[in-house]
Amino acid sequence: MPSFFIILLVLGLFLFLSSFFTVKQQTAAIIERFGKYASTRTSGLQLKIPVVDRIAGKVNLRIQQLDVIIETKTKDNVFVKLKVSVQFKVLQEKVYEAFYKLEYPHDQITSYVFDVVRAEVPKLKLDDVFERKDDIAVAVKRELNEAMSTYGYDIINTLITDIDPDIQVKNAMNRINAADREKTAAEYEAEAGRIRIVAKAKAEAESKRLQGQGIADQRREIARGLVESVDVLNRVGINSQEASALIVVTQHYDTLQAIGADTNSNLILLPNSPQAGSEMLNNMVASFTASNQVGEAMKKANSNKRKGTGKKDIFGGTEENESEE
Structure with a gap:
């Protein structure tokens, strides 16, 4: 008899302890009674009827992420792999639908992602896939929300986290990019060269x-100096022709002196004797005198023409004015 009481005590203690169970935070427990849904229990210490009730399963209420890798073809016949990350969670008020209506929710979500991506990407060219990846993600999210909300799932976000074209296409794109950058660099270099x-x-x-202005200023000063030199010589009784010849001879000897001061000069001026200076002076004076005489004669001839000492006849000859009858 004592052993029977001990067995009953142990059995009663087991039934009592099995009546209690705990549910973790952000988790829901499904209770079935004789194989039929009875209730949904949330986090904390819970009570159930031993033997009659059982925990059929637990549903995670936290946000989960599913990564789906899809290979598809673009509009310009380029095969590309896309990695789509789907963030979702089970709605607390629809735990029953999430537990009983879907056996493999991940497979269901993956199927919908495949269907949407393979419907959207073939409409776009490869460059547009990179530019409009957010539009693809929005289309995936919209389709998943419509399909999965019936089963108690809420799609938080969908992200296109990677776009990986075929290796040969990537190499071609890199070459195009490099060529474009080289072209831009060449244009900048050409512009810099032009500048x-x-x-x-x-x-x-x-x-x-500035050099021309300097030469002009130099010649102007030389001319001014020559004028001043001629004025000085005129004041001591030397006429303009003799003064000009003397200045030229002086410049000649200054040039010879400057050439002689240069030890590396190989220039030789001929004639270069002392008599050459006097001859040059005499020749210049004679030339200036002759030039003045020619100028005076030309002035007199021009004056006679202006006075009209004769007139041309109709045949091109010249008629003398009749002074006597």
Whole structure:
């Protein structure tokens, strides 16, 4: 008899302890009674009828993520792999639908993702797939929400996290990108070269202008100096022709002196004797005198023409004015 009471006590203690169970945070427990749905229990300490009730399963209420890799073809016949990350969770008020209506929810979500992506990507070219990946993600989310809300699932977000074209296509794209960058670099280099050439040309033009201005100023000062020298010589009784010849001879000897001061000069001026200076002076004076005489004669001839000492006849001859009858 004592052993029977011990067995009953142990059995009663087991039934009592089996009546209690705990549910973790963000988890829902499904209770069945004789194989039929009885209730849904949330987090905390819960009570059930031993032997009659049982825990059929637990549903995770936290946000979950499913990564789906899809290979499809674009409009320009390029095969590309897309990685779609789907973030979803079970609605707490629809735990029954999520537990009983879908046996493999991940497979169901994957099928819908495949269907939407393979319907959207073939409409786009490869470049457009990169540019409009957000539109593809929105289309996936919209389709999944319509399909999975019936089963108690809420699609939080869908992300296109990777777009991986075929390796040969990627290499071609890299070559195109490199060529485009080289073209841009060449254009910038050409523009820089043009700017340097224009700047150099402007600098040379400015240099030539300043050089010409300097030469003009130099010659102007030389002419002013010559005028002053002639005035000084005229004041001591030397006429203009002799003064000009003397200045030229003086410049001649200054030039010889400057050439002689240069030790590396190989220039030889002939004739270069002392008599050559006097002969040069005499020749210049004679030349200036002859030039003045020719100028005076030309002035007199021009004056006679202006006075009209004769007139042409109709045959091109000249008629003398009749002074006597």
